[in-house]
Amino acid sequence: MENLPVPGTRTKELLKRDEAVVSASYPRAYPFMMDHGRGCEVWDVDGNRFIDFASGIAVCSTGHCHPVVVNAIKSQLDKFLHISSDFYHPKWIEFSERVASTAPFSEPAKVFLGNSGTEAVEAAIKLARIHSGRQQFIGFHGAFHGRTMGSLAFTASKPVYRRGFMPLMNGVSHAPFPNPYRPILNDTGSDYGETVVDYIEKVLFQYVVPADDCAAVLVEPIQGEGGYVVPPAGFFPALRKLCDKYGILLIVDEVQSGVGRTGKMWAVENWDVEPDIVCFAKGIASGMPLGGILARESVMDWPTGAHGNTFGGNPVSCSAGIATLDLVENNLMTNASEIGTYVKDALEEIQVRHPSIGDVRGIGLMIGVEFVSDKESREPSPEIRNTVEEEAFRSGLITLGCGKNTLRLAPPLVLNRAQADEALAIIEHAVTFAEEELLT
Numbered sequence: 001m002e003n004l005p006v007p008g009t010r011t012k013e014l015l016k017r018d019e020a021v022v023s024a025s026y027p028r029a030y031p032f033m034m035d036h037g038r039g040c041e042v043w044d045v046d047g048n049r050f051i052d053f054a055s056g057i058a059v060c061s062t063g064h065c066h067p068v069v070v071n072a073i074k075s076q077l078d079k080f081l082h083i084s085s086d087f088y089h090p091k092w093i094e095f096s097e098r099v100a101s102t103a104p105f106s107e108p109a110k111v112f113l114g115n116s117g118t119e120a121v122e123a124a125i126k127l128a129r130i131h132s133g134r135q136q137f138i139g140f141h142g143a144f145h146g147r148t149m150g151s152l153a154f155t156a157s158k159p160v161y162r163r164g165f166m167p168l169m170n171g172v173s174h175a176p177f178p179n180p181y182r183p184i185l186n187d188t189g190s191d192y193g194e195t196v197v198d199y200i201e202k203v204l205f206q207y208v209v210p211a212d213d214c215a216a217v218l219v220e221p222i223q224g225e226g227g228y229v230v231p232p233a234g235f236f237p238a239l240r241k242l243c244d245k246y247g248i249l250l251i252v253d254e255v256q257s258g259v260g261r262t263g264k265m266w267a268v269e270n271w272d273v274e275p276d277i278v279c280f281a282k283g284i285a286s287g288m289p290l291g292g293i294l295a296r297e298s299v300m301d302w303p304t305g306a307h308g309n310t311f312g313g314n315p316v317s318c319s320a321g322i323a324t325l326d327l328v329e330n331n332l333m334t335n336a337s338e339i340g341t342y343v344k345d346a347l348e349e350i351q352v353r354h355p356s357i358g359d360v361r362g363i364g365l366m367i368g369v370e371f372v373s374d375k376e377s378r379e380p381s382p383e384i385r386n387t388v389e390e391e392a393f394r395s396g397l398i399t400l401g402c403g404k405n406t407l408r409l410a411p412p413l414v415l416n417r418a419q420a421d422e423a424l425a426i427i428e429h430a431v432t433f434a435e436e437e438l439l440t
Contacts (some may be wrong), residue, residue: 006393006394007046010045011045014033015033016352022280032050033046035047037063037064038064039412040063040416051419052411053399053411055410056364058410059281059287063286065088068327073316075106076091076319080315083315089315089328091318095318096313099325102294102325103278105296107297107298108298109297112295117146117256121409122146122150124251124279126307128215131249131301138174142403143223150168160225165299173204175200176233176354177226179223180194180231193235193238197239212247215249216249219239221257221271222262222362224256228366230405236268238358248285250275251276252277259284260282260332262365263364265333276296286320286324289311290320294405335414340362344362346424347360351369355374356371356373356379358370366409369410371384373439382401384405389430391430399427
């Protein structure tokens with residue numbers, strides 16, 4: 001497979017300008033300098049074409065520049081761009097109604113809007129505290145919930161996110177996330193997800209967190225930054241039961257897993273469990289900045305002035321959100337399930353042929369491929385994962401890593417079979433290249 005001439009001349013020029021003015025805190029994957037995109041395809045400023053299997057970290061759910069979304073944005077641009085949350089406008093109401101109609105719980109829902117995933121998490125934990133009158137929380141190892149000081153107290157996927165920023169918001173204790181491929185708790189003979197919930201009750205509640213002061217459990221249905229980890233079948237039912245037993249709110253962070261990516265509007269629906277609060281962002285507006293929380297009406301009872309913002313409910317973002325929900329609900333959610341199954345099955349076939357692929361996991365178009373130096377020992381190999389990621393880029397495929405040694409595959413939900421086949425061929429080529437470089 002022939003490599004692309006990357007980075008090209010124009011990219012190199014822009015990289016120098018970027019280095020001079022842009023904060024070095026951003027963790028850049030490799031030198032992809034985007035010029036434009038359509039659907040699942042993107043082009044850099046030097047004219048090189050790529051298949052996009054990252055979607056801006058699962059943001060471009062309807063693909064790049066979907067005409068329905070673009071037209072909705074253009075229509076609103078001719079009216080007004082901003083009014084602030086001190087007043088009202090129809091698009092805010094319409095979008096909130098649409099989101100509320102998707103609520104993965106039986107009672108009526110209310111919606112609070114912001115701009116991003118971390119803002120959604122901040123709103124959720126503030127709401128949990130004021131509603132419950134309790135102060136403490138449970139989070140999970142491997143979790144990513146954002147980088148602002150409240151959400152960062154829950155984020156536990158990389159030490160670099162916390163280094164130099166202590167103390168964080170207090171009152172957060174962590175439990176192991178139930179990773180079936182890498183369990184760290186003793187085998188009790190039951191579902192490993194149930195084992196983790198048992199640990200929360202018998203260890204954390206016994207020694208660390210008073211159950212009657214625990215406001216909420218915050219959890220990703222499928223861990224994102226932590227490695228695209230899918231929990232065992234028994235985890236969410238057991239966690240819901242535990243929360244009900246002690247009057248604890250269940251907050252699900254659907255920022256990366258939601259909006260149809262797993263073949264259901266919200267990933268938690270794959271386990272037939274009803275949360276109390278849902279955090280959303282990323283794919284909800286196809287690339288426009290929009291996030292928020294969806295909560296039971298009985299839970300969203302905070303008083304006027306308790307929480308707010310300037311840009312929440314922005315009319316342009318809400319217009320993009322309405323168009324996005326139209327597309328996702330009409331056929332993209334179904335496509336995510338069908339093409340996601342096709343991609344995962346193909347990756348499992350590739351796994352058989354390659355000693356470095358330890359695990360293939362995921363639901364819909366949220367798929368992780370974990371790389372190891374040896375399948376028997378399961379020794380993580382970030383070196384192989386990084387080499388695969390870099391070679392895939394040179395071969396025309398945009399991907400991103402997650403966790404210590406996992407490649408995340410999160411293409412737009414408009415992905416078709418031909419594009420999937422092209423990407424799969426590049427992935428197998430990149431894996432072969434990495435194995436030849438590092439395992440021989």
